[in-house]
Amino acid sequence: EVLLVETGGGLIQPGGSLRVSCAVSGVTVTSNSMSWVRQAPGKGLEWVSLIFSGGNTYYADSVKGRFTISRDNSKNTLYLQMNSLRAEDTAVYYCASGEILDYWGQGTLVTVSS
Amino acid sequence: QSVLTQPPSASGTPGQRVTISCSGSSSNIGGNTVNWYQQLPGMAPKLLIYSNTLRPSGVPDRFSGSKSGTSASLAISGLQSEAEADYYCATWDDSLNGWVFGGGTKLTVL
Numbered sequence: 001e002v003l004l005v006e007t008g009g010g011l012i013q014p015g016g017s018l019r020v021s022c023a024v025s026g027v028t029v030t031s032n033s034m035s036w037v038r039q040a041p042g043k044g045l046e047w048v049s050l051i052f053s054g055g056n057t058y059y060a061d062s063v064k065g066r067f068t069i070s071r072d073n074s075k076n077t078l079y080l081q082m083n084s085l086r087a088e089d090t091a092v093y094y095c096a097s098g099e100i101l102d103y104w105g106q107g108t109l110v111t112v113s114s
Numbered sequence: 115q116s117v118l119t120q121p122p123s124a125s126g127t128p129g130q131r132v133t134i135s136c137s138g139s140s141s142n143i144g145g146n147t148v149n150w151y152q153q154l155p156g157m158a159p160k161l162l163i164y165s166n167t168l169r170p171s172g173v174p175d176r177f178s179g180s181k182s183g184t185s186a187s188l189a190i191s192g193l194q195s196e197a198e199a200d201y202y203c204a205t206w207d208d209s210l211n212g213w214v215f216g217g218g219t220k221l222t223v224l
Contacts, residue, residue, distance in 0.1 A: 035213065037159075044116065045151070045159065045202050047213035058211050100149055100164040101204070101213070107158055 002026035002103040004095050009108030016085050020108050022078040022095030029071040033099050034078045036069060038091035039107070048093070049080065063089075085112045117142060118203055120216035127224050131191040134219045136203030138184050142214050146206045148186040150179055153200040153218075162201070163188060195223045 008020035022034070036048040049069040050058045057069050068081040078095050092107040119137040126132040136148065150163040161170050163179035166186065178189045186205075190197055203216040 037213075037215075044200075044218040045153075045204070045215045047204075047215060050212065060212055061210075094158055096159075100161065101151070101159075102161045102164070102170065104158045104160065 002097065004097060004103055004105035006093060006095055006105045006108040009093065009110045011111045011113065012085055013114050014086060014112055016112075017081070017083045018085065018110060019079055019081045020093050020110065022080075022105055024076050024078060024095075024097065027097055027103075028073075029076050029078050030073050032097050034069075034071065035096045035101060036078075036080045037094045037096055037101070037104075038089075038110075039094070040088075040091040043091075046091075051078070082110070085110075087112050116217040117207060117210070117214035118205070118216035120201075120203060120219045122217065123220045123222065125222040125224055126190075126193045128193055128195065130193045131189060132193060132221065133190075134188045134201055134203075134221070136186045136188070136216050138186075138205065138214070140184060141209040142184075142205050142207040143181065143186055144184040145208055148179065148181050148203055148205045150177075150186075150188045151202045151204065153202065155199070159202065190221070193223055197221060198223050 003025045005023045033052045035050045051069045066084045070079045094107045095105045097103045147165045151159040152162045153159045166181040200218045207214045
């Protein structure tokens with residue numbers, strides 16, 4: 001069974017930094033592409049970032065230069081380092097596995113507010 | 115403004131068949147396969163249809179997908195109250211080098 005569990009969300013001031021994590025079981029983060037998708041309160045889904053099994057990374061224009069996706073093979077965990085946070089980054093952040101986003105975690109809420 | 119266009123709402127009565135459309139362009143739907151996700155209230159999204167027409171194990175055959183050119187559709191037949199949810203289409207965009215989602219369609223069972 002594939003299980004993804006996100007942690008690390010919370011309240012952060014504008015301009016601050018936060019790292020959210022996604023602990024994965026049932027698949028390995030290095031053999032699958034892994035993505036981050038976010039959902040602002042009451043809004044739709046927005047893709048944020050992707051890391052392919054080979055290590056190539058891609059970002060949405062809205063976060064390029066501020067967010068960094070990475071993975072730790074030994075912990076089988078996916079990360080999203082978020083810097084220079086803005087109010088519009090407030091959202092539930094989901095990790096999703098696979099090239100068809102077939103498994104999703106339950107999400108972690110990031111609130112950017114002073 | 116989402117790259118893929120979906121109607122914001124849809125509705126039907128129990129037993130009815132409803133369809134949800136998803137419109138894109140040659141850089142996304144026109145050149146890649148489409149997935150559909152179901153998001154029940156307060157829950158994470160769940161894969162419903164992948165590769166335009168395929169259902170993951172456990173998804174009832176009341177759900178079906180299709181694609182033609184730069185548009186795709188999700189059909190739900192034998193509508194049941196538990197189908198009340200938000201539905202999103204998604205695909206890869208070759209110009210943006212990323213996933214793109216529709217704005218979501220809220221399905222109401224009357």
